[in-house]
Amino acid sequence: MQTTSRNNRQYWGTLALGAGIGVVYLVGFVIGGKPLDGVVSLAIMVGFTGGVALIARRSETVRGLLDHRDERISGIDLRATAVTALAMIAVVLVGFVVDIARGGSGWPWYLIGAVGGLAYIAAVTIFRVRG
């Protein structure tokens, strides 16, 4: 089991990550010449993160997803992530097939698929070595 301070760091770290992604969106839109869209994206991410933080004050499940204090909720998070990955794999495969059927090269679907496949192989290798 983990310490409370570490759990708090994970809790705030997860929330900060959400807001940080919004800042990255903002920078991307500013570079692309659409600063207003960037501000809207940042506001959406900050709003979403704030909403999650508020819900976490009342929901053990949401808080557990943020701070990983509870092993059962962490297990649920892991399985939900695996289901999400399967859904994303299905989308990438369908996107690739549709693109090549239309005469395209499969870009960027094959690149996403390759990154996913390599990430899976690397993860299996690392986790196997670590026991």
Added chain:
Amino acid sequence: MKNDVRERRTAHGLAQGELAHALAVSRQTINSIETGRYTPSLPLAIAIAHFFGTTVEEIFHADHVEE
């Protein structure tokens, strides 16, 4: 896997939330353990046993093990 967590908790006069707080898990997890819907990890099982001053095998009973 059956267990005696609920019996021991009530014998100690504790609510699920109080036991959950002591073990640094959620109340939902304590409820899931008590109803047999969730089998805790070995570290958590040991923590539960230590909390009640006993051993893991005194609280958790594997279905396939003859006693």
